[in-house]
Amino acid sequence: MVQDEIDLTEKQILRRGEILGSATKLFLNEGYGRTTMDNVLALVGGSKRTLYKYFPNKEALFTAIIEQVSDRVLSAFTPPLCEGIFRETLIGMGARYLQVMTSAECISLYRAMVAEAPHFPDLADNFLQNGPCRASQHLAEYLRSHAKNNRLRITDPDLCAAQFMGAVRGNVHFHAVFNGRVPTKKETQMISEAAVETLLNGWSK
Amino acid sequence: MVQDEIDLTEKQILRRGEILGSATKLFLNEGYGRTTMDNVLALVGGSKRTLYKYFPNKEALFTAIIEQVSDRVLSAFTPPLCEGIFRETLIGMGARYLQVMTSAECISLYRAMVAEAPHFPDLADNFLQNGPCRASQHLAEYLRSHAKNNRLRITDPDLCAAQFMGAVRGNVHFHAVFNGRVPTKKETQMISEAAVETLLNGWSK
DNA sequence: ATTTATGGATACGATATCGTATCTTACCCT
DNA sequence: AGGGTAAGATACGATATCGTATCCATAAAT
Numbered sequence: 001m002v003q004d005e006i007d008l009t010e011k012q013i014l015r016r017g018e019i020l021g022s023a024t025k026l027f028l029n030e031g032y033g034r035t036t037m038d039n040v041l042a043l044v045g046g047s048k049r050t051l052y053k054y055f056p057n058k059e060a061l062f063t064a065i066i067e068q069v070s071d072r073v074l075s076a077f078t079p080p081l082c083e084g085i086f087r088e089t090l091i092g093m094g095a096r097y098l099q100v101m102t103s104a105e106c107i108s109l110y111r112a113m114v115a116e117a118p119h120f121p122d123l124a125d126n127f128l129q130n131g132p133c134r135a136s137q138h139l140a141e142y143l144r145s146h147a148k149n150n151r152l153r154i155t156d157p158d159l160c161a162a163q164f165m166g167a168v169r170g171n172v173h174f175h176a177v178f179n180g181r182v183p184t185k186k187e188t189q190m191i192s193e194a195a196v197e198t199l200l201n202g203w204s205k
Numbered sequence: 206m207v208q209d210e211i212d213l214t215e216k217q218i219l220r221r222g223e224i225l226g227s228a229t230k231l232f233l234n235e236g237y238g239r240t241t242m243d244n245v246l247a248l249v250g251g252s253k254r255t256l257y258k259y260f261p262n263k264e265a266l267f268t269a270i271i272e273q274v275s276d277r278v279l280s281a282f283t284p285p286l287c288e289g290i291f292r293e294t295l296i297g298m299g300a301r302y303l304q305v306m307t308s309a310e311c312i313s314l315y316r317a318m319v320a321e322a323p324h325f326p327d328l329a330d331n332f333l334q335n336g337p338c339r340a341s342q343h344l345a346e347y348l349r350s351h352a353k354n355n356r357l358r359i360t361d362p363d364l365c366a367a368q369f370m371g372a373v374r375g376n377v378h379f380h381a382v383f384n385g386r387v388p389t390k391k392e393t394q395m396i397s398e399a400a401v402e403t404l405l406n407g408w409s410k
Numbered sequence: 411a412t413t414t415a416t417g418g419a420t421a422c423g424a425t426a427t428c429g430t431a432t433c434t435t436a437c438c439c440t
Numbered sequence: 441a442g443g444g445t446a447a448g449a450t451a452c453g454a455t456a457t458c459g460t461a462t463c464c465a466t467a468a469a470t
Contacts, residue, residue: 012446031320033238036427047448052429115236115320117383128383132376159399162375167404169374170367171337178322178333194364199372202407220417241457252418257459414469422461428454435448440441 016054019044024065028108032062032116062116066123069109070130076100077135081142086150087196089142094168094192095185097135101169102176102183110177136161152203160203167195221259224249229270233313237267237321267321271328274314275335281305282340286347291355292401294347299373299397300390302340306374307381307388315382341366357408365408372400 008016022044026035037058041051055061077100081089100106109127117124140161147154154160168191175181183191213221227249231240242263246256260266282305286294305311314332322329345366352359359365373396380386388396 015447031238033236034324037429038427045448047450048429049431049449050447053447056429058428111319111322114316114382117316119239124383128379132379136376156399159375159396160403162377163372163400163403166371166373166375167368168371170364170371171341172367174333174337177319178329191364194361195368198365198368198404198407200407201409202403202405204406217416242459243457250418252420253459254419254461255417258417261459263458412470414467416465416467418463418465420462420464422459424458424460426455426457428456429452430454431450431452433449433451435446437446438444440443 012054015046015050019046019051019054020061020064020068023061024069027062027065028069028105028112031112032058037061059120063120063123066109066112066120066127069105070127073100073103073106073109074127074130074134077131078138081138086146087200090139090164090196090200091189091192093139093142094164094195095188097165098168098172098183098188098191099185101173102188104182107176107182132165136165139164147203151205152200153205154203160199164195164199167199168192217259220251220255224251224256224259225266225269225273228266229274232267232270233274233310233317236317237263242266264325268325268328271314271317271325271332274310275332278305278308278311278314279332279335279339282336283343286343291351292405295344295369295401295405296394296397298344298347299369299400300393302370303373303377303388303393303396304390306378307393309387312381312387337370341370344369352408356410357405358410359408365404369400369404372404373397 019040023035023040026039026043030039037048037051040061041048044051055064077097079096083089084092101110113124113127136158140157143152143154143157143160146152147157170191172183172188172191176183224245228240228245231245231248235244242253242256245266246253249256260269282302284301288294289297306315318329318332341363345362348357348359348362348365351357352362375396377388377393377396381388
């Protein structure tokens with residue numbers, strides 16, 4: 001696996017990247033079933049020989065795409081925790097979470113993953129762990145270490161974190177997925193503020 | 206449209222139902238792209254002639270399936286509101302919501318809808334309105350009429366309802382979609398109780 | 411009982427799609 | 441500049457798929 005990439009020249013790595021980039025657009029916009037290899041080829045140019053050299057089959061191409069986009073998109077879920085006012089930090093995390101979750105790229109990724117989850121269980125699991133779950137684990141860690149100082153009655157930080165993320169999502173994510181209706185940055189801010197308002201109050205002793 | 210069904214005999218209606226039932230399993234389990242008309246035929250038996258008589262093409266069959274399953278599954282979101290203790294009613298609504306959302310049938314429906322939303326925008330909109338949105342509207346109505354009596358500081362019932370439904374979902378729905386991990390009835394009950402605990406406290410004056 | 415309509419079996423046409431193989435061109439290195 | 445390698449163009453095989461058309465059996469109706 002690593003061997004495959006070791007003996008690629010700089011140019012070949014670039015070419016591989018071009019193919020991956022073009023294919024990403026197609027697979028994420030049209031889905032796995034509606035994207036064909038010929039389709040990829042028409043967009044990226046070149047020949048089948050080259051395409052199949054870098055990606056032995058359609059599934060491998062899809063897998064590579066999902067892994068790359070997952071890494072890029074989902075890494076935004078766990079920014080370094082800049083210490084600040086507790087309430088403001090929560091609001092920021094919620095707003096950022098919603099912003100990422102409803103970004104065009106994440107929605108496309110989500111759609112593709114949901115559709116193909118049964119056929120790519122490993123990819124699906126990876127997405128789940130590095131996406132929503134990682135985001136709420138990140139929050140849970142924060143809650144765990146700051147609950148006492150802020151007089152919060154939090155017995156299960158993981159559950160509370162999931163509650164918070166869920167409350168922030170509300171129906172907004174559904175709208176984005178089914179309707180293409182994504183919130184503005186100002187809206188995400190207000191939604192996160194409202195969630196923090198309610199949940200901080202709800203958790204307080 | 207109605208005309209089409211008027212001149213069907215009793216037997217034909219049954220036959221149509223059989224086809225619809227068998228096709229439903231395939232489309233919901235395998236998705237639109239991986240289900241073929243020949244595939245449907247092999248399961249339901251009979252001939253193409255009959256299949257295409259009742260459903261002029263693949264898209265029409267899919268549409269009919271989604272509409273039928275939507276009606277059946279999503280109607281469970283809005284049970285008649287039996288008056289009772291406010292807190293208990295909320296817990297019941299949350300638990301029921303989570304139960305329906307993570308049922309095998311709803312997960313399959315959700316998967317199919319997410320995957321095909323861009324290609325069947327009307328279906329997607331219908332699902333959104335009669336699914337998640339209807340459930341939270343139902344709750345919003347309840348909150349609107351019971352907030353004062355229960356000394357709740359609820360300025361935006363729709364937002365609060367969405368918060369609550371989201372908090373109940375937490376990451377559970379994601380797990381069901383990506384991992385096939387569905388909660389037991391006892392777990393849904395506990396999750397809903399926890400959400401009510403937090404949010405009622407959060408909304409109280 | 412004969413005719414008519416209905417449904418089953420299946421052949422068929424047209425196109426699509428994955429992945430391989432062949433042939434030719436362009437590029438690189440010495 | 442020339443030989444060798446990588447890559448482009450594209451033909452090809454095998455199969456699949458949608459939807460139509462054809463042929464035959466069976467049931468219903470007169």
